Amino acid sequence: MPALETLRKTASSAKALEASLEGLLQDMDVQFQVYESSRCRGAVDDTSCQDIERALRQTYQQLLDRMIEALPEMERLVESTRRNLSGTLRTQIGLNLSPRDLQRAIATKPGSESTARQRTGARVGRLSQQFQRYYEMVSRARGTETTMTMAADIYLDSREALEWISLARQDMVSARTELEISVAWGNLSPQMMQTVHQVKGLLFGETPALPDAPDPKASTADANIRALELN
Amino acid sequence: MSTTRTIRNLAPTLAVLAALGTGCASTPPPVAATCTLDPPASLGSLADAARTALAGSACRGHFAEFFELALKRAESSPDEANRARFAALIRQGAEQGLVTDFEGKQLYNRYFHTTYVSLPGEYNVCSTLRSKDKLLGALETELADKRRGILTVAADRTGFQEAQRQYTDLVLVLEATALACLDP
Numbered sequence: 001m002p003a004l005e006t007l008r009k010t011a012s013s014a015k016a017l018e019a020s021l022e023g024l025l026q027d028m029d030v031q032f033q034v035y036e037s038s039r040c041r042g043a044v045d046d047t048s049c050q051d052i053e054r055a056l057r058q059t060y061q062q063l064l065d066r067m068i069e070a071l072p073e074m075e076r077l078v079e080s081t082r083r084n085l086s087g088t089l090r091t092q093i094g095l096n097l098s099p100r101d102l103q104r105a106i107a108t109k110p111g112s113e114s115t116a117r118q119r120t121g122a123r124v125g126r127l128s129q130q131f132q133r134y135y136e137m138v139s140r141a142r143g144t145e146t147t148m149t150m151a152a153d154i155y156l157d158s159r160e161a162l163e164w165i166s167l168a169r170q171d172m173v174s175a176r177t178e179l180e181i182s183v184a185w186g187n188l189s190p191q192m193m194q195t196v197h198q199v200k201g202l203l204f205g206e207t208p209a210l211p212d213a214p215d216p217k218a219s220t221a222d223a224n225i226r227a228l229e230l231n
Numbered sequence: 232m233s234t235t236r237t238i239r240n241l242a243p244t245l246a247v248l249a250a251l252g253t254g255c256a257s258t259p260p261p262v263a264a265t266c267t268l269d270p271p272a273s274l275g276s277l278a279d280a281a282r283t284a285l286a287g288s289a290c291r292g293h294f295a296e297f298f299e300l301a302l303k304r305a306e307s308s309p310d311e312a313n314r315a316r317f318a319a320l321i322r323q324g325a326e327q328g329l330v331t332d333f334e335g336k337q338l339y340n341r342y343f344h345t346t347y348v349s350l351p352g353e354y355n356v357c358s359t360l361r362s363k364d365k366l367l368g369a370l371e372t373e374l375a376d377k378r379r380g381i382l383t384v385a386a387d388r389t390g391f392q393e394a395q396r397q398y399t400d401l402v403l404v405l406e407a408t409a410l411a412c413l414d415p
Contacts, residue, residue, distance in 0.1 A: 089411035090357065093404065099359050099366065100352035106400045107346045149400045152407035159410065224318035228339040 006084065007135040007154075010077040014128035017070045018203050024063045028196055031056040060192055061179060067172045067199060075165045082158035085151050093148065105148060126204050130157065168202050171195060266290035270301040274308060277301055278319040285329055294329040298338065302384060309386035314343050317384070341373055342380025345394040347401065349373045357412035360405065367402060374398045 035041070035056060040049035093102060134154050138147070175195045266289040271280040281297055284290055290297075301320060305313050321335040330338065340348045349369035351359060359366060374394065382391040 083414075086411040086414040089404075089408045090414065094357035094360075094408045094412045095355050097356055098352045098354060099350035099356055099405070102356060102404060103347055103350045103397070103401065106397055106404070149403055152404040155407045155411065156403075222315040222318060224322050225315060225339075225343075228318050228321060228336050229344050 004135065004138055006077060006080045007131055007138060010074070010081060011128050011131035011135050013070070013074055013077055014126070014131060014203070017066070017074065018126060018128055020066055020070075021063060021199065021203065024059055024066070025196065025200065027059050028056065028063065031059060032193065056192075057179065060196075061176070063196070063199065064172050064176045064179065067168065068176065071165055071169045071172070075162065075169070078158050078161050078165065082155060082162060085155035085158065088151055089155060102148075127161065127202065130161075130205070164202050168198060171198060266293055268293060268297050268300055270297065270304045272304070274301070274305055274310070274313060274316050277316045278323040281320050281323050282327065285324070285327060291329065294324045298324075302342070302379065305384040306379070309383060311386055314381075314385040314387070317343060317380075341376050343377075343385060345377070345381070345390055345397055347373050347397065350401075356405070356408050360409040360412060363405070363409050367405065370398060370401060 031052060035049070035052050038049060038052065040046065040052055097105070134150075134157075137150055138154075172195070175191065178191055266287070268284055268290060269280075270277060281294075281301075285294060285297060298317075298320065301317070305317075318339055321330065321339050324330040325332055325335045337348050340346065347370055349372070350366070377394045378391060381387050381394055
């Protein structure tokens with residue numbers, strides 16, 4: 001299992017980033033609404049519109065700077081979790097068990113270790129909550145054998161998170177360059193809101209939905225069934 | 232859909248063709264033996280019906296067809312007791328030498344048990360996952376067979392939920408391990 005400390009740090013790092021950006025994102029939403037409701041788009045000679053636009057650009061610049069500053073550390077922590085779990089999955093399952101052994105291991109732990117969500121490719125919930133949840137799950141599962149699906153789930157999520165972070169890093173740098181150019185040309189880029197949307201997606205995700213775990217099947221008294229069933 | 236199927240035993244027909252080829256045209260061709268499989272409407276007598284139906288030489292090799300026809304019939308009469316009826320049918324087939332013990336277990340567990348028989352035990356997971364698509368395809372097919380057996384025929388919703396849970400967990404762990412096996 002991943003080092004608990006790495007999971008805790010990842011959750012805490014993501015939480016700090018979310019907290020530092022939440023205010024900025026709210027400011028941007030408000031400023032953008034004012035910009036739109038004041039019909040500032042295209043009103044290049046209006047001094048109040050220029051003020052709103054300048055404030056919007058400043059907030060956006062701060063948002064990009066914070067993301068660019070924080071993402072490398074976040075990436076390092078998530079990568080550490082991914083690498084740790086990759087080794088665990090490869091040595092403890094991949095090289096040590098046959099698929100049939102794996103089946104036995106999963107069959108003997110009915111409903112106990114599933115993280116109970118379908119993998120859809122879209123992350124659910126805040127990044128910090130996701131890693132906090134993993135931290136708590138791994139803390140609880142320490143010393144038990146119920147960690148196989150948990151390890152797989154965290155590993156796949158870490159890979160997804162790394163892809164998101166890597167894309168976000170590239171996009172933030174591009175967005176900052178674009179902002180500098182657009183300042184020079186005096187236009188408010190529509191790309192700005194898309195970048196904000198991407199930041200929200202990376203940090204705040206979607207709402208989680210957890211299905212109920214099924215009850216284990218009752219054993220049978222039928223002699224023919226007992227003779228045929230797999231142990 | 233009719234659950235009766237007539238299966239022509241081709242061996243006598245081939246014998247006739249061979250005889251024609253040697254010029255024995257005067258020998259009358261033997262009547263081709265037919266195998267008629269008709270699982271009983273009352274599934275309680277499934278094993279007895281199999282013993283009778285599969286005892287004759289014409290139907291001897293057709294246990295799998297009988298099993299399939301019986302499943303089709305049982306789909307329209309879901310009942311918890313069907314699980315035991317099919318277990319008895321398989322035991323009957325084993326006693327008649329129509330299926331080996333191993334084949335019988337594979338057949339029963341594929342349709343009526345929550346664990347998956349498609350997963351091989353010879354090589355480790357990393358080696359087996361070189362044919363990941365084939366393995367996951369086999370698991371998916373078996374999940375469909377379990378839906379048919381556990382849920383539709385044996386009317387066991389809880390049992391099928393457990394089979395689904397195991398399928399989901401297996402696919403999750405196999406997908407993750409497949410990637411981890413390839414990590415540098």
